[in-house]
Amino acid sequence: MSLKQSGAFSTVETYYNDYGQRAKELNREGKKVIGYVCSFVPLEIITASGAIPFRVRGSIHEPITRGDTLLETIVCPYYRSCFDLSVKEKYAFLSGMVIPHGCDSMVRSFSAWSYGLPLSYFHFVNIPSVCEESSLEFFGSELNTFRKSLEKFTGKAITEENLDQAIRVHNENRDKVRALYEFRKTDPPLISGTELTMTLTAGSSLPVEESNSLFDQALTEVKGRGNSPLKKGPRILIDGACLDNIELIQLVEELGGNVVTDTICNGTRDHFPKADADGNPIDALAHRYLDKINCPKTYRSNKAGTFEGDIENRFGDIGTYAREFNVDGAILYVYKYCDPFGFEVPARKVYYQSLNVPLLHLEDIYSAGTMGQLRTRIQAFLEMIG
Amino acid sequence: MTKVVILNQGIVASIIGPTGPEQRRLANRVMEEALEKISLSFSDITFIVSTGYGRINVPFSDKQITEITCHARGIVHLFPEARTIIDIGGQDVKGIKVDASGKIVDFVMNDKCAAGSGRFIEVIADTLEVPLDQVGERSLQSRNPAKISNICTIWAQQEVSSSLAEGVSVSDLLAGIHQSLADRIVRMVSRLRVEPSVIVTGGGGKNRGLIKALSGQLKQEVLVPEEPLITGALGAALMGKEIVEKARQYNTPLETKERILEAVKIL
Numbered sequence: 001m002s003l004k005q006s007g008a009f010s011t012v013e014t015y016y017n018d019y020g021q022r023a024k025e026l027n028r029e030g031k032k033v034i035g036y037v038c039s040f041v042p043l044e045i046i047t048a049s050g051a052i053p054f055r056v057r058g059s060i061h062e063p064i065t066r067g068d069t070l071l072e073t074i075v076c077p078y079y080r081s082c083f084d085l086s087v088k089e090k091y092a093f094l095s096g097m098v099i100p101h102g103c104d105s106m107v108r109s110f111s112a113w114s115y116g117l118p119l120s121y122f123h124f125v126n127i128p129s130v131c132e133e134s135s136l137e138f139f140g141s142e143l144n145t146f147r148k149s150l151e152k153f154t155g156k157a158i159t160e161e162n163l164d165q166a167i168r169v170h171n172e173n174r175d176k177v178r179a180l181y182e183f184r185k186t187d188p189p190l191i192s193g194t195e196l197t198m199t200l201t202a203g204s205s206l207p208v209e210e211s212n213s214l215f216d217q218a219l220t221e222v223k224g225r226g227n228s229p230l231k232k233g234p235r236i237l238i239d240g241a242c243l244d245n246i247e248l249i250q251l252v253e254e255l256g257g258n259v260v261t262d263t264i265c266n267g268t269r270d271h272f273p274k275a276d277a278d279g280n281p282i283d284a285l286a287h288r289y290l291d292k293i294n295c296p297k298t299y300r301s302n303k304a305g306t307f308e309g310d311i312e313n314r315f316g317d318i319g320t321y322a323r324e325f326n327v328d329g330a331i332l333y334v335y336k337y338c339d340p341f342g343f344e345v346p347a348r349k350v351y352y353q354s355l356n357v358p359l360l361h362l363e364d365i366y367s368a369g370t371m372g373q374l375r376t377r378i379q380a381f382l383e384m385i386g
Numbered sequence: 387m388t389k390v391v392i393l394n395q396g397i398v399a400s401i402i403g404p405t406g407p408e409q410r411r412l413a414n415r416v417m418e419e420a421l422e423k424i425s426l427s428f429s430d431i432t433f434i435v436s437t438g439y440g441r442i443n444v445p446f447s448d449k450q451i452t453e454i455t456c457h458a459r460g461i462v463h464l465f466p467e468a469r470t471i472i473d474i475g476g477q478d479v480k481g482i483k484v485d486a487s488g489k490i491v492d493f494v495m496n497d498k499c500a501a502g503s504g505r506f507i508e509v510i511a512d513t514l515e516v517p518l519d520q521v522g523e524r525s526l527q528s529r530n531p532a533k534i535s536n537i538c539t540i541w542a543q544q545e546v547s548s549s550l551a552e553g554v555s556v557s558d559l560l561a562g563i564h565q566s567l568a569d570r571i572v573r574m575v576s577r578l579r580v581e582p583s584v585i586v587t588g589g590g591g592k593n594r595g596l597i598k599a600l601s602g603q604l605k606q607e608v609l610v611p612e613e614p615l616i617t618g619a620l621g622a623a624l625m626g627k628e629i630v631e632k633a634r635q636y637n638t639p640l641e642t643k644e645r646i647l648e649a650v651k652i653l
Contacts, residue, residue, distance in 0.1 A: 376439070377495055380454035384490045 008217035009195055015202035015214075016246070020091060022206055023054050027093035032154060035094040037082055038102035038242075039265045039293050040127050042143060042285050044170050044275065046098070047208055048162035049150040055204035055266070056091060058082040060245040060368045070112050075105040076337040077366035078242060083109065087116050096121025096153065098146075101129075103297055104339045121153045130299045131291050140286040147282075163281035169208050170275070176215035177271035180222070184260045184325060187235070188228040191218075193249040193259025195229070200266050201244050230258050234385050235326055237357070238262040239318060239348070240333040241341055247371055248333060248364075255379045256386070261325040263318060269293060296340040308354070314344075315351040322357050329358045329385040331378070336365050358385045387476075387589075388412055388440065389616050390420040392431070393623040399424045400616050405440065413444045414647050429645045433630045435622040439477065448642045451625055453618045454480055454493050460621030461585050462488035464611050469581040472571060472600070472608075473618075474590025476504045481575035492578050502570045504590050506539050510563045513543050514556050525560035525595030532562030537570070560595065568599035582606055587614045 015021060023033045032051040036043070046053040058081030067084025075083075085091065096119050101107050107124075114122045126142050128135035147158050177200060183190040199218050203211035233256040238249065242265035249259045262268055273292035276284040290298070294317050302310040312319070322330070330352060334341045345361060352359040360381040364370055392399040401423065403416035413436070421428060436447035437456040444450075453473070461471045462484060471482040479502050483492045496502030511521045525531075532554050536542040546559050584606060590596050591614030601608045611617055633640040 373495075376452050376454070380452040380490075380493060383452060383455045384493070 008214065008221045009199070011214060012195070012199045012202045012218065015205055016198045019057055019201075019205055020054070020093065022210065023052065024093040026052060026207070027095070032095040033093055034121070035086075035091055035097045036099070037079070038100050038106065039270045039295060040100035040102050040289055040297075041098050041125060042146065042289050043208070044163060044166040044281075044285055045143065045147055045150060045158065047170065048158045048166035049147075049154050050156060051095070051150065051154060052207045054091075054094065055201075055244075056082050056086060056094075056097075057201070057205075057244045058366065059085060060247060060366055063367075070116050071109055074337055075109055076103070076335045076339075078335045078338075079103075079105045079109070081366055083113065083116070086113070094119060096123070098123045098125060100125040101127045101297075102295070102340075105337075121149075123149050127297075128290060129297070130301070132301075136283075136286050136290060139290050140282050143282050143285055160281060163285075164277075166208075167275045167277055167281055167284060169212065171277060173203070173208050173212050173215065174271050174274050176212060176219060179219055180215065181261065181268075181325075183222050186228065187326070188230040188232045188258055189235075189260050190225055190228050191222045192229050192253055193236075193238070193262075194246055194253055197243065197249055197259075197262075197264075197267065198246050200271065201246070204266060204270075231256070233258050234328040234382055235260045237318070237322055237325065237327045237330040238264055238267075238333060239330050240264055241335060241338060242266055243333065245366075245368075247368060248331075248374065251371055251375060252331065252378055252382075255375070255382055257329075257378070257382050260327065261321045263294075263321065265295075268317070268321065269295060296344045307350075311347055311351040311354070315348060318348075318351065319355050322355055327357060329360070329381065331381070332359055332361045334361070334363050336363055387615060388416045389619040390416050391616055391619040391623045392420055392424065392426070393620075393627055397620065397623075398426075400613070400619070402615050413440065414446070417446070417647060428647045431645065433626040433640065433642060435626040435629075437618055437622040446643055446645070446647060449626070449629065451622060454482055454495075455490065456618045456621035456625065457587060458482050458484050458488070458490050458621065459624050460617035460619075461587055461611070463620065463624055464617065465583060465585050465609060467583045468585045468609075470575065470578065470584045472575055472584065472586045472590075473588040474504050474571065474586060474596070475588040476508065478503050479571050479574065479590075481571075481578050483578045483581070494574055494577055496570070496574055502567075502574065504588070506542070506567050507563060507590075507593065507596070509539050509543055510546055510560070513546055514550070514559060516556065516560065519592075521560055522564075522593035522595035522597075524557050525564045526598065527557040528555070528561030530558050531565055532558045534559075534562045534566040537566075542566070561599075564593075564595045564599040565603075568596060568603050571600065572603045580604060580606075584608045586610050587617045589615060 027033050033054050034046050034051045035054050035056045037056050043053040058078050064080050064084045066087050067080050071080055071083055099106050099110050110124050125146055128139055151158055180196060203214060236252055236257045236259050238259055244266050252259050273288055275288040300314055304310055304313055388403045388405045390401045391397055399420045401416055401420040434447045435449050435451055436444035437451050438453045441450040457473050458471060461468050473480040479496045481494045482490060485491050511518050516524055532549055534542055536545045549559055586608050591610040
């Protein structure tokens with residue numbers, strides 16, 4: 001599957017391949033670009049401060065070298081790769097870095113980032129591990145702490161209006177992503193999984209307004225397509241954490257599967273939940289980031305009292321997407337040493353059984369070198385469900 | 387190893403040839419050998435399916451199918467009662483679960499390293515200077531199997547060397563190595579909920595010591611095909627035959643390559 005070399009997707013490919021190209025320019029113009037990892041950093045607050053949020057990415061093609069002199073290898077390879085590229089100055093244009101309590105690796109390595117990178121701004125967002133009334137209250141004041149630290153850094157107050165406006169543009173961004181996902185519903189989908197994930201990944205390197213216009217161009221281009229770039233094939237859901245390198249999705253599509261939806265961070269997890277636009281913006285953000293984002297990192301107490309009710313409560317979004325996008329099979333792709341996902345694998349498997357959706361569970365080390373091994377598994381899985 | 391199975395009503399020829407760094411060029415030679423054996427010309431072959439790691443390196447194949455699907459097909463043909471298939475190869479180990487109709491319902495593959503594959507035994511056999519085809523028998527002579535605690539092949543090799551220096555017998559060490567590999571295989575396939583009949587295929591099927599260790603740990607009898615090395619190739623041939631029969635039945639065109647038996651051009 002190759003991308004169309006015209007219009008929106010050629011821009012997407014440029015931003016994807018030369019990741020950070022635009023941020024570098026903006027930094028040269030004097031703008032403050034703030035790096036972040038994970039779905040849990042409230043981007044609206046960064047945008048409201050006048051700075052530009054930039055999702056730090058790893059590379060499966062770049063062996064982890066310098067990073068491993070500062071981080072132990074029990075940290076997940078995806079996160080180590082992000083760190084490795086950062087200490088190798090791939091993201092030297094950043095003015096600061098924000099890391100949330102997204103998993104154990106993020107908490108434990110925060111000091112390594114702050115000592116290892118020569119940035120003038122660092123902030124750790126303390127995300128509660130549970131989601132109760134008191135956690136939302138705590139998280140609200142934690143968000144105000146983040147707001148104050150950014151105000152101090154930029155020297156400019158973040159007003160309620162700034163926040164409301166930022167919530168509006170970020171919600172627009174999410175609406176556009178939804179609209180792109182709508183084109184995946186046809187069989188075969190009008191937009192390939194490779195194109196879609198590449199587009200969202202490229203978008204996370206841009207100021208939200210520019211990301212909005214890039215998504216608009218992509219929408220126009222896909223809408224104008226007479227034919228799908230893909231052939232009919234098994235419709236696949238990708239389940240997992242951040243999949244910021246396209247190779248796995250590309251491999252599935254090369255082998256005849258169509259990736260039609262996901263739960264990944266740079267997919268539905270980042271982009272589907274919206275913040276409430278009316279009411280107190282900080283409350284709305286606390287609610288969006290803690291409650292609406294469904295990540296295994298957050299412990300949700302078993303309110304149903306039964307195992308079936310519990311897994312429905314924890315993984316219900318998978319079932320919703322599986323039905324909405326008419327999925328034939330799912331691939332649960334987990335990085336080695338990923339603590340939040342690793343612990344959940346058995347329960348997730350049971351949930352897929354209850355949905356009657358065949359599942360392929362892959363554990364990988366975030367390296368292009370394993371694609372050959374994965375090829376056999378994915379091809380066999382497609383043969384099994386095809 | 388590169389294997390060829392040619393099928394008509396039954397198997398008309400099967401050949402096992404070596405695979406080395408030159409494997410990309412070798413498929414044609416093994417094919418030639420198989421054809422010579424039964425005095426057929428290449429153009430007599432209706433359809434060719436390639437499988438296994440090298441499936442993409444067979445330039446003259448009409449279709450590529452993974453070894454998981456092919457092994458299941460081959461084994462179900464030989465053992466219709468099969469429900470759990472364990473393929474122990476030199477590069478990896480696979481567990482495949484099939485239902486009563488022979489359809490694959492789930493599979494697992496070792497995703498760690500050589501430690502979970504036949505290579506583990508090859509390396510240790512080499513350290514102990516026991517020919518590979520004798521390791522199984524020698525392990526069966528053990529009275530007191532050694533405990534091998536290292537999973538990593540290289541560390542296990544060191545462990546075996548130091549145990550040897552301490553006077554542990556070769557057969558005890560071999561028995562320990564077989565138990566250790568069987569333990570990893572059983573833990574992996576248990577994720578599939580093992581159901582009888584259990585069939586072990588691949589090179590590991592030829593090792594009696596490993597079969598004994600496996601059936602002991604699985605607490606049930608395991609069956610082994612007469613020629614475990616060729617079940618993947620047999621499955622590929624059976625699937626090719628089905629494709630041909632289906633095309634004839636529905637009168638649809640059969641997409642095949644031109645029958646030129648040549649080596650892969652290496653860039």
